[in-house]
Amino acid sequence: MSKKVLVAYASKMGATAGIAAAIGDELRAHGHSADVAEVTSVNDVAPYDAVVLGSAIYVRRWRRDAVRFLRHNVAGLRQRQVWLFHSGPVGPDKDEDQTMPPAVRHLARSIGATPAVTFAGRLEPATAKGFLARRLAAGKLAGDARDWDKIRAWSADVSAAIEATQRSTWHRPPANHSRKRPAGHFLG
Numbered sequence: 023m024s025k026k027v028l029v030a031y032a033s034k035m036g037a038t039a040g041i042a043a044a045i046g047d048e049l050r051a052h053g054h055s056a057d058v059a060e061v062t063s064v065n066d067v068a069p070y071d072a073v074v075l076g077s078a079i080y081v082r083r084w085r086r087d088a089v090r091f092l093r094h095n096v097a098g099l100r101q102r103q104v105w106l107f108h109s110g111p112v113g114p115d116k117d118e119d120q121t122m123p124p125a126v127r128h129l130a131r132s133i134g135a136t137p138a139v140t141f142a143g144r145l146e147p148a149t150a151k152g153f154l155a156r157r158l159a160a161g162k163l164a165g166d167a168r169d170w171d172k173i174r175a176w177s178a179d180v181s182a183a184i185e186a187t188q189r190s191t192w193h194r195p196p197a198n199h200s201r202k203r204p205a206g207h208f209l210g
């Protein structure tokens with residue numbers, strides 16, 4: 023059965039926005055109705071059966087707007103299926119799963135959402151914003167590492183779960199969460 027899905031995202035340089043658009047396309051291809059919107063433009067999750075939320079990662083953190091969105095909508099999100107993703111790793115670490123920042127992990131648990139899936143990101147001179155980003159985009163991290171097959175496959179899984187009206191759940195007990203360090207390039 024067709025469901026109404028919100029794909030909300032927080033992006034600084036456009037890469038996560040592109041991933042959100044691809045997720046929206048895939049959900050529509052599976053017969054759902056999907057609104058793709060920047061988190062700051064979403065006032066209410068009430069019209070939606072399910073929510074996909076994604077943020078870019080900067081220095082191991084989610085974008086502030088995405089965290090704020092989670093915090094402000096805990097009650098509404100608790101009642102719906104919620105799927106999280108974050109986008110970041112580029113260069114040699116592009117396939118490294120990134121851990122959820124503690125604040126996001128805490129909020130995800132209170133909502134009952136599965137841990138965020140990691141999608142590789144993009145860092146290119148043409149889209150880089152800010153001195154540091156431009157500098158990093160001129161080095162070995164440069165490139166568009168977004169894996170569209172992985173993004174589409176994940177979206178298809180989300181679509182199937184939404185169709186089955188299956189609520190996402192937190193799989194891992196907090197004590198067992200991965201302590202793996204994220205891409206070291208950004209941490210000095």
Ligand SMILES: Cc1cc2nc3c(=O)[nH]c(=O)nc-3n(C[C@H](O)[C@H](O)[C@H](O)COP(=O)(O)O)c2cc1C
Pocket residue numbers: 032033034035036037038039078079080081082083109110111112120142143144145154155156158204205208
């Ligand atoms: C200053 C800076 C810090 C970053 N920190 C991280 C990080 O901690 N972890 C990570 O996986 N990616 C990190 N990245 C890579 C970005 O997350 C990646 O470029 C992402 O695709 C940007 O998304 P956006 O275009 O939606 O803003 C960093 C990039 C910059 C420029």
